[in-house]
Amino acid sequence: MANYTAADIKALRERTGAGMMDVKKALDEANGDAEKAMELIRIKGLKGATKREGRSTAEGLVAAKVIDGTVGVMVEVNCETDFVAKNDKFIALADKVLEVAVSSGAADLDSLLAAEVEGKKLADFVIEEGAVLGEKVIVRRVARVEGKTVDAYLHKTSKDLPAQVGVLFAVDAEGNGAAEAAHDVAVHAAAFAPTYLTRDEVPADTVENERRIAEETARAENKPEAALQKIVEGRLNGFFKEIVLLDQPFAKDPKVSVGKVLEQAGANATGVARFRVGA
Known part of the structure; x- marks a missing residue:
């Protein structure tokens, strides 16, 4: 018996x-x-871990924490199925990864995976915990942003799963106005998925390629030569409004840009990070 x-x-x-x-x-x-x-x-x-090495890890969660209101840390931890993604043990593992990211000060994935937890490297710790769960589990990425005010926003795309989207947003100002603006922009970024914070961050070759496409399109439409440059610049501005956070029309009031909202709050953006599980 x-x-x-x-x-x-x-x-x-x-x-x-x-x-x-x-x-x-x-x-x-x-x-x-x-x-x-x-x-x-x-x-x-x-x-069984070696048999799982080639498996896809498209599920998981995003976890984030703000320290003293001025430093934001965020991690993405992936697994194979949504069943494991909502498992308490997996969520606890992700919380441990975030804890290590905070305590180690790691700002890149290699540094985080090399950090020590319970007498071993985090990379080995995650493999062992994944073994117990019976799935391939990986730490995909980590982000760290700093400013006088930092907001962390986590969004659930499904009520049955942990957060799938996370944003850290930092500004160089303090006070309730700055904190409210930082939070509103973080929520906006979660929904509108900007690729860059400012225009200056967009690679020059990307801008030039977009400019070329805009010009070729305008010529194909037989636009007047005298108006060509203005049309191209207008379409290029439209491109920036899609991918640059500060240029995007603000979610709460599309008549103003995100940059204008921050200006009205007396704040400048100092950093942003956005994760979506598997993206």
């Missing part, structure tokens, strides 16, 4: 996130010893 109870099965499932049959088999093999069963589940998962 098995030397464990239904309560033991439930407790071990909660600790590992493993399926019921895997937990029962481990407890059988361990003769009811929960710690040994835990070890067996982990070993079994690690053995």
Whole structure:
């Protein structure tokens, strides 16, 4: 007769996130010893890790934290299925990754994965935890922004899943007005997905290519030569309004730009980061 109870099965499932049959088999093999069963589940998962190396990790979550109102840190942690993405153990793992990102000060992925957690590199820690979950789990990216005021906004695209979109936005001003503007812009960025913060960040070759397309299109439309330059610049401005955050029409009032909203709040943008799971 098995030397464990239904309560033991439930407790071990909660600790590992493993399926019921895997937990029962481990407890059988361990003769009811929960710690040994835990070890067996982990070993079994690690053995299967190499088989999962080529699998797609298009699900997951975004987690973020603001420290002292002036530093924002955000991570994206991926898994294979939405079933695991909403698993408490996976969410706890993502929280641990964020905690390490905050404490280590890592501003790039390599530094974060090399940071130590519980006596091992975070990269190894994540592999082991993924083994228990039975899926390939990766830390995809990390961002860190700083300013006198930083806002972090997380958005759920499905009520059944953790946040799939996250934004950090920083400004060089303080006070309620700056904080409100920073939050509003963070929410805007989550919805409108800008590629760049300012026009200056757009690569010159991208701008020139867009200018060439605008000019060729205008000529194909037989636009007057005298008006050509003005038409091209107008279309180029339209391009910037699509991809540059400060140029985008503000979500709450499309008559003004995001840049104008910040100007009215007496603030300048100092940094932005936007993650969408799998994008």
